[in-house]
Amino acid sequence: MRTRTLFDKIWDSHQIAETDPALLYVDLHLVHEVTSAQAFSGLELANRQVRRPDLTMATVDHGVPTTGRSLGIRDPLSKRQVDALRSNCERHGIQLYDIDDPRQGIVHVVSPEQGMTQPGMVIVCGDSHTSTHGAFGALAFGIGTSEVEHVLATQTISQKKPKTMAVEVGGHLPNGVTAKDLILGIISRIGVSGGQGHVIEYRGEAIRDLSMEERMTICNMSIEGGARAGMIAPDETTFAYLEGRPMAPKGAAWDRAMADWAELRSDLEATFDSIYSLSANELEPHVTWGVNPAQTTSITGTVPEPDAYSDLAQREAAVRALAYMALTPGTPIVDIPIDHVFLGSCTNARLEDLRAAAVVIAGKKVNHRVSAIVVPGSMQVKQHAETEGLDKIFTDAGFEWRDAGCSSCLAMNPDVIPAGARCASTSNRNYEGRQGRDARTHLVSPAMAAAAAIAGHFVDVREWS
Amino acid sequence: MNRYRIAVVPGDGTGPEVIAEAVKGLRASADHHGFELDLVYSEIGGERYLRTGETLTSQDFGLLREVDAILFGAIGHPDVKPGILEQQVLLRMRRELDQYVNLRPVKLYPGVTSPLASVDPGSIDFVVVRENSEGLYSGTGEFRERGSDREIAIQESVNTRTGVERCIRFAFELAAKRPRRHLTLCGKTNVLTYAWDLWQRVFDEVASEHPSVTTGYAHVDALCLWMVEDPGRYDVIVTDNMFGDIITDLGAAIQGGLGIASGANLNPNGVSMFEPIGGTAPGFEGRGEINPLAAIGASAMLLDSLGEVEASVKLERAVGQVAGSLPSLRAGEMGISTAEVGDHVVRLLLADEAAGVAR
Numbered sequence: 001m002r003t004r005t006l007f008d009k010i011w012d013s014h015q016i017a018e019t020d021p022a023l024l025y026v027d028l029h030l031v032h033e034v035t036s037a038q039a040f041s042g043l044e045l046a047n048r049q050v051r052r053p054d055l056t057m058a059t060v061d062h063g064v065p066t067t068g069r070s071l072g073i074r075d076p077l078s079k080r081q082v083d084a085l086r087s088n089c090e091r092h093g094i095q096l097y098d099i100d101d102p103r104q105g106i107v108h109v110v111s112p113e114q115g116m117t118q119p120g121m122v123i124v125c126g127d128s129h130t131s132t133h134g135a136f137g138a139l140a141f142g143i144g145t146s147e148v149e150h151v152l153a154t155q156t157i158s159q160k161k162p163k164t165m166a167v168e169v170g171g172h173l174p175n176g177v178t179a180k181d182l183i184l185g186i187i188s189r190i191g192v193s194g195g196q197g198h199v200i201e202y203r204g205e206a207i208r209d210l211s212m213e214e215r216m217t218i219c220n221m222s223i224e225g226g227a228r229a230g231m232i233a234p235d236e237t238t239f240a241y242l243e244g245r246p247m248a249p250k251g252a253a254w255d256r257a258m259a260d261w262a263e264l265r266s267d268l269e270a271t272f273d274s275i276y277s278l279s280a281n282e283l284e285p286h287v288t289w290g291v292n293p294a295q296t297t298s299i300t301g302t303v304p305e306p307d308a309y310s311d312l313a314q315r316e317a318a319v320r321a322l323a324y325m326a327l328t329p330g331t332p333i334v335d336i337p338i339d340h341v342f343l344g345s346c347t348n349a350r351l352e353d354l355r356a357a358a359v360v361i362a363g364k365k366v367n368h369r370v371s372a373i374v375v376p377g378s379m380q381v382k383q384h385a386e387t388e389g390l391d392k393i394f395t396d397a398g399f400e401w402r403d404a405g406c407s408s409c410l411a412m413n414p415d416v417i418p419a420g421a422r423c424a425s426t427s428n429r430n431y432e433g434r435q436g437r438d439a440r441t442h443l444v445s446p447a448m449a450a451a452a453a454i455a456g457h458f459v460d461v462r463e464w465s
Numbered sequence: 466m467n468r469y470r471i472a473v474v475p476g477d478g479t480g481p482e483v484i485a486e487a488v489k490g491l492r493a494s495a496d497h498h499g500f501e502l503d504l505v506y507s508e509i510g511g512e513r514y515l516r517t518g519e520t521l522t523s524q525d526f527g528l529l530r531e532v533d534a535i536l537f538g539a540i541g542h543p544d545v546k547p548g549i550l551e552q553q554v555l556l557r558m559r560r561e562l563d564q565y566v567n568l569r570p571v572k573l574y575p576g577v578t579s580p581l582a583s584v585d586p587g588s589i590d591f592v593v594v595r596e597n598s599e600g601l602y603s604g605t606g607e608f609r610e611r612g613s614d615r616e617i618a619i620q621e622s623v624n625t626r627t628g629v630e631r632c633i634r635f636a637f638e639l640a641a642k643r644p645r646r647h648l649t650l651c652g653k654t655n656v657l658t659y660a661w662d663l664w665q666r667v668f669d670e671v672a673s674e675h676p677s678v679t680t681g682y683a684h685v686d687a688l689c690l691w692m693v694e695d696p697g698r699y700d701v702i703v704t705d706n707m708f709g710d711i712i713t714d715l716g717a718a719i720q721g722g723l724g725i726a727s728g729a730n731l732n733p734n735g736v737s738m739f740e741p742i743g744g745t746a747p748g749f750e751g752r753g754e755i756n757p758l759a760a761i762g763a764s765a766m767l768l769d770s771l772g773e774v775e776a777s778v779k780l781e782r783a784v785g786q787v788a789g790s791l792p793s794l795r796a797g798e799m800g801i802s803t804a805e806v807g808d809h810v811v812r813l814l815l816a817d818e819a820a821g822v823a824r
Contacts, residue, residue, distance in 0.1 A: 035499045038775065077815050126499040128466065142466035144499035146775070193470070193503060223501070226468075312524045316508045410496065431504070433489060437804060 003267035005164050006233050007199045010139040010264070014122045021160040027121035027138075029151050030107045031058040031094070033081040034412070035126030039149035040088040050092040051155040057116060058089050059097040061106045063412040066375050066402035069099060078413060092152075105378020105404040108132040108346035112216065113380050115245025119234035119261040124157055129346045129428060131222040134231035135215035136238055137264045139199070141229040162228045163273035165198040166266075169206040171281035176462035178356065179214035180348055180426070180445035182206070183221040184286040188296045190276055195227030198273065201266060202232050206280035212241040213350040220347045221428050224293040233265040287333050287458055288443040290321030291431050297333060299448070299460045305329040324432050325440050326420075334458050336442070337369070340423040341453040342435070343399070344375030345409040348426035348446050353377075354385050357450035358393045360464055366398035367456030373400040373415065375407040399453070411436045424452040468501040469771055472532040476510040478745025479755040479796075480538025486757035486807030487536060487741075487764040490780050493811045494768060498776040505532065511542025511550055520553035521561075529562060529736060534767050537740040538760065543747055559597060564730035564737060565628065566635050567595040567709060570766070571696075571716035574725070576789020581693060581719050586789075591699035592643075593716060594636040595709025597730060599628045600660070602706045624660045624705070629667050635733055636703035637675045647700035648672075649681045651688045651708055664705070689715060717742065724756030724794035725784075727763040729770070737770055739763040746796060754797040757807050758784050783813040 004012070016023040029052075036058070043050070050056060063078035073079040082099060089096040097104045103114065108129055111117045117133045123140035124130060126148040133140035143157060151157055167186055173179075187194070200222050202215075210218065215232050222230025239258060242248045249257045284298035295318070297304065306318035306329065322329065327336070343349065343357055354376065366372045374394050376382035382404055385391055391401045408415040409427035417423045417439035426449050430441035444452070447461045473488065475481035488504065495502045509525055529535060540550050558564075573579050573589035603623040610616050633650075640648040650668045654661040665682075672680050683691065685708045691698060692715055704712065717726040723743035731737040741759030749755045762784045769777035787809050792800045799806060 034497060038498075077812075128499075128501060130466075142499060142501075144466055144773075145497070147466070148499065196468070226503070312522065313505065313507075313528060317506060319508070320506050412496070431492070432485070433492065437489075437808065 003269040003271070005266040005270045005272060006137060006201055006231060006264055007139065007164050008270070010120055010122065011161065013120070014139070016156060021158045023156050024122050024159055026124055026151050026155050026157055027055060028111070028116055028123045029056045029155070030111055030123065030125035030130070031056060031085070031148070032062055032107050032125070032127065033060045033085040034062040035145050036088065036148055037081060037084050038145045039126070039152055040084070042146075042149040043152055046153075048153045050094065050152050053093040055155060056094045056152070057111060058085060058094050059104055059107050059110050060085060060099050061404070062406045062410070064099055064405045065413055066405050066407050066415060069403055073099070075414065102379050102383065105376070105380065106346045106349065106406055108216075108220065109350060109377030109381065109404075112136065112212070113245070113378055115242055115248035118242065118248070118257070119238060119264050124151055128223050129220050131227070131229045132216050132220040132346055134219040134222065134229050135212060136242075137231060137234035137261070139229060139231065142223065163198045165195060165200045165227070166272040166275045167200050167202050168204040168275065168277040169202065169280050170204050170277065171206055171279040172209060173206055173280045173283065176447065177280075177283050177285055178445040178447060179210055179217040181283055181286045182280060183218045184288065184293060184296050184443065185283050186278065187221065187225040187293045188286070189278060190225050192224065192292050192294045193226040195222065195225040198227050200225070200227045200230045201272070202230060203266075207232055208235065210237075211352060212237060213352040216350070217347055221293065224428055234261050285445060285448050285461055287448065288430050288441070289325060289327060289333070290318065291324055293428070293430060293443060295321055296443070299333055299458060301333055303327045303329050303331040303333070334460065337422065337457045338424045338452045339370060339421040340417050341366075341370055341372035341449050342375070342408040342417070342423055342425040342427065343373065343446055343449050344377070344407050345425075345427035346377065346406070347428040349375060349377030349381065351381050351384050353426065353446040354381065354390050355388070357446040358390045360447050360450040360461060361397040361399070361454055362393050364397055364454045366453045369456050370453050372398065372453040373402055373408070375402045375415070376404050378404045397454070408435050410434060411439075417441075424449045424458065466499055466501055467773075468503065469533045470503045470505065470531070471767070472507055472528055472535045473504050474507045474509050474535060474537045476538040476540040476745070477512055477542050478539055478747050478750045480510070480540065480745060482751075482753065482755055482803050483741055483757040483760035484536060484538040486803060486810070487760040489807045490761045490810055490814070491536075491764045491768070493814055494773070494776040494780050497815070498773060500773060500776075509554060510540040511545045514545055514550065515542065520550065521557055526561060529558065532736060534770055535736060535738040536764060536767055537738050539741065539743065539745040541745040558738070559730050562732055562736050562738070563598070564732045565596070565598045566632055566731040566733070567597040567713070568729040568731055568766070569593040569595065569713040569716060569742070570727065571720045572785070573720050574785035574788045577721040577725065577794065579719050579721055581696070584696065584719075588697035589719060591696070592639065592701050593709060593713050594632065594639065594701060594703040595713060596628065596632040596705045598706070599623050599625060600706035622657070622660050622705075622707070624663050626663065626667070629664055630671070633664070633667050633671050633703055635731070636701055637671050637678055640678045640701040641675055643700060645700040646678045647681065648678050649683055649688070649699055649702045651683050651685050651702050651704035651712065653685055653708075654682070655684065660705070668703075685712065688712060692716065692719060713742075721788070721794045723759065724796065725758050725762065725788050727759045727766055729763065729766050731770070739767040739770070749796045752797075753802040753804060754799070755803050756794055756796055756799055757803050758788055758794065758810070761807065761810055779814055780810075783810045786813050
């Protein structure tokens with residue numbers, strides 16, 4: 001029998017017919033208020049039902065406010081979207097974690113947290129960062145609105161088979177260097193199109209060392225490296241995370257699942273279409289200086305000189321990026337002043353992220369020039385954090401402690417970064433205008449964002465006392 | 466989730482300002498319709514030419530050939546001798562990428578003032594398909610006895626069977642997709658008897674393959690008259706390079722001016738380029754007063770070419786709504802800034818998305 005990668009195994013077990021493009025069965029369809037609206041109305045126009053409401057889960061996240069929720073949603077557009085999702089879910093019998101539900105949150109945080117995301121699944125959602133769920137050894141990718149309609153109607157998705165890429169990370173992440181720094185490091189090496197047309201499997205010692213939440217951070221940003229999806233083979237860490245979660249299998253079903261999941265790894269002799277290797281030992285905390293996640297350097301570095309790029313396109317992109325970011329080549333990264341700090345998003349707003357930031361800021365005050373907010377990834381994360389007293393640490397330091405949602409990551413709700421302001425953000429995208437018109441985004445890890453909030457500029461969190 | 470790689474060429478003058486708003490529209494569409502955009506910016510234009518002496522480099526072509534589409538602002542620079550950028554950038558790009566169709570939608574949105582006093586809003590909605598690679602623009606001709614009293618300058622109109630046929634085929638296919646399914650051939654068969662004989666023969670031949678499309682013919686002079694007196698009669702107009710150049714400007718005038726006029730240079734089998742046709746508007750550079758609607762409209766056309774039809778329709782609709790709400794479409798007279806017009810379009814786009822659901 002031919003050797004297969006983890007990806008091949010999931011693909012083969014979900015392929016309904018040997019066609020090109022293939023038709024895949026979908027085990028879990030995640031829905032939020034922004035990309036689902038058209039899909040539901042399309043369904044109704046065609047007089048069709050949702051094929052498997054029991055395999056469909058919805059939450060509100062993209063446009064919801066993160067403050068004053070008891071007053072309802074003030075923004076009329078967001079309100080309409082949420083109202084629509086509510087009535088669509090009701091009509092079709094879909095579980096919705098609504099704005100007042102204690103489980104509400106960012107779709108990519110809620111599903112793993114509830115134990116819905118499981119190894120070996122095919123998971124889709126009308127959102128780029130669906131790749132997050134690959135952390136569990138699932139094949140998870142974003143789909144467009146018309147595809148959302150297709151999945152609602154048929155529970156299947158038509159897909160061209162992607163190529164496979166292995167990213168092998170040896171060594172160990174040094175102290176103060178996080179999963180966020182690792183994925184930024186990978187993207188800066190392979191480039192924003194480096195993973196184009198591929199599904200990445202992250203492997204190696206440094207990956208095995210990661211917690212589930214860290215693995216989610218890695219897989220989440222696969223899309224920023226151009227890949228269709230990212231995945232990590234499930235192991236004891238995965239199983240320990242899942243056991244006992246509300247939607248995880250129980251009893252005999254759990255034992256059967258464990259037996260199946262144990263098979264979910266690339267065969268020893270399996271070959272990938274491409275392989276990229278790096279060592280975690282040499283990594284440092286990263287800060288993006290430009291307008292894509294590959295335009296990044298380490299905290300000890302400086303804003304680059306565009307002429308240092310031999311490639312014309314890269315040089316021109318650097319010139320543009322520096323103009324937008326209002327940065328001068330040669331400026332040490334630690335000298336860049338910060339106006340806003342956003343600790344949130346599907347990349348970095350889980351409990352461990354909040355803990356990492358809280359350690360840095362405990363007993364300190366946010367710099368007087370900085371406005372800083374914490375937006376937990378879900379209301380569950382928020383609640384757990386409050387049980388641990390993290391909220392107190394944040395608010396004492398001068399952070400605002402918000403309700404869960406996508407918030408400033410993409411500024412679809414009121415949490416917009418003002419024009420010209422510079423934001424240290426734990427999110428995943430830094431293109432022009434992402435966080436608000438003319439807002440300048442620097443992507444960093446939670447610890448780095450927290451340290452910047454206190455200092456008022458970037459600092460090397462490894463030297464933080 | 467589809468992923469598209471788009472080359473963005475903001476260019477000179479007000480190009481960067483309007484392209485920034487077009488990108489805003491593209492990004493919002495991507496977020497709401499679930500597709501990914503990789504935008505690759507290029508410095509092609511007068512500024513770079515003055516700095517480096519380069520018009521189009523092999524690296525530029527490397528980029529332009531490998532992307533899914535090109536979003537183009539405008540190029541032209543007061544310090545660059547006229548003709549250099551036009552010949553060595555615009556025409557060369559068009560030729561090398563074989564963009565053989567110039568597409569110019571002409572639509573009068575409700576609320577927009579047309580210089581035509583008697584037209585009803587909504588009555589002007591046609592598309593000009595202009596042959597973009599040959600005709601009088603092929604550059605062939607000669608001088609005879611140059612400098613003498615008997616000098617003759619001959620400019621040749623070159624019309625190849627291949628060139629004419631692919632343009633006409635494109636026009637029929639486009640017309641077949643539109644609700645009215647009507648195609649008008651605009652020429653001058655009574656005087657330019659060689660070129661237009663070929664056009665007419667090919668037109669008739671391709672028409673027989675498209676029984677669902679009704680056809681008509683107008684001499685270019687008559688068509689100009691009707692475009693002013695009764696523009697509502699046209700759906701798709703196909704014409705050659707020279708006539709197309711003229712009637713598309715007339716089209717821009719009756720739809721409310723250059724502020725709303727978007728166009729595309731298409732290679733239906735290759736890489737196409739989408740642009741506001743207004744140029745660099747040097748007097749308005751850096752003032753935030755230029756109208757970005759033409760550029761945003763061009764990005765809507767770009768989405769259509771990628772197959773993101775629904776996203777395209779929505780974006781274009783939002784452009785139309787904003788156009789109708791502005792006191793004027795002219796630069797400096799819009800009442801709000803360039804960026805605010807862009808924000809307004811995005812806002813309406815989102816409202817439209819939300820409305821789709823709530824019904």
